[in-house]
Amino acid sequence: MPQPILFDMDGVLLEGPGTHPQVYADAADAALDELEADPTPTQRADLRRNDLENVADHCEALGIDPARFWQLKERYASQGTHDRLRAGERGLYDDIDAIEALAERTTVGLVTNNRHETAEFVADYVGIDFEVVRGRDPTLEGYRRRKPEPDYIEEALDELGSSEGLYVGDSIKDVTAGLAAGLETAFLRRSHNRGLDRPAEATLELESLAALTDIV
Ligand SMILES: [Mg+2]
Numbered sequence: 093m094p095q096p097i098l099f100d101m102d103g104v105l106l107e108g109p110g111t112h113p114q115v116y117a118d119a120a121d122a123a124l125d126e127l128e129a130d131p132t133p134t135q136r137a138d139l140r141r142n143d144l145e146n147v148a149d150h151c152e153a154l155g156i157d158p159a160r161f162w163q164l165k166e167r168y169a170s171q172g173t174h175d176r177l178r179a180g181e182r183g184l185y186d187d188i189d190a191i192e193a194l195a196e197r198t199t200v201g202l203v204t205n206n207r208h209e210t211a212e213f214v215a216d217y218v219g220i221d222f223e224v225v226r227g228r229d230p231t232l233e234g235y236r237r238r239k240p241e242p243d244y245i246e247e248a249l250d251e252l253g254s255s256e257g258l259y260v261g262d263s264i265k266d267v268t269a270g271l272a273a274g275l276e277t278a279f280l281r282r283s284h285n286r287g288l289d290r291p292a293e294a295t296l297e298l299e300s301l302a303a304l305t306d307i308v
Pocket residue numbers: 100101102103104109261262263
């Protein structure tokens with residue numbers, strides 16, 4: 093099995109496929125408040141979603157800098173996510189013990205589409221000794237570089253000085269990005285992806301992270 097082993101975060105360590113939409117809604121509201129913007133209901137609804145659609149247009153109409161809005165929204169979303177984790181509103185999967193065990197005998201990393209600030213928080217929160225942690229930059233460009241783009245996986249590999257390895261994720265875009273970065277890939281089954289076919293290009297399919305300790 094090639095090493096290092098890099099792990100996706102949402103749906104692999106953190107329960108559920110991603111950040112709750114309310115976290116982004118609250119973050120957008122906080123950012124708009126801080127910028128003293130007064131959006132229409134439509135503008136607010138668009139800006140609350142976790143995507144870039146209409147962000148530039150709405151910010152221009154509101155007379156605020158889209159880059160500044162986005163950076164604030166990302167920061168508040170990180171705070172909201174960390175609060176939810178600390179409060180136990182979002183849990184961790186039981187089988188992440190396996191990553192901790194692997195970290196004792198090989199190089200492990202965390203590479204996520206989630207915000208870098210949250211990736212750092214989670215790495216610390218779970219207490220696993222990841223040698224590299226990479227999440228998205230809190231910028232508009234950082235958002236565009238998410239998987240299925242291989243960018244953040246490639247940056248993590250660069251940091252480790254490695255050109256091979258295994259990427260473990262719970263979605264098709266993880267397999268696409270891992271492959272594009274030149275890695276083998278493992279598609280991890282969780283309750284939220286039971287209905288998906290195994291991605292044809294995935295090297296492995298895992299029923300649990302525990303299965304990795306037998307393979308590596
Ligand atoms: Mg995921």
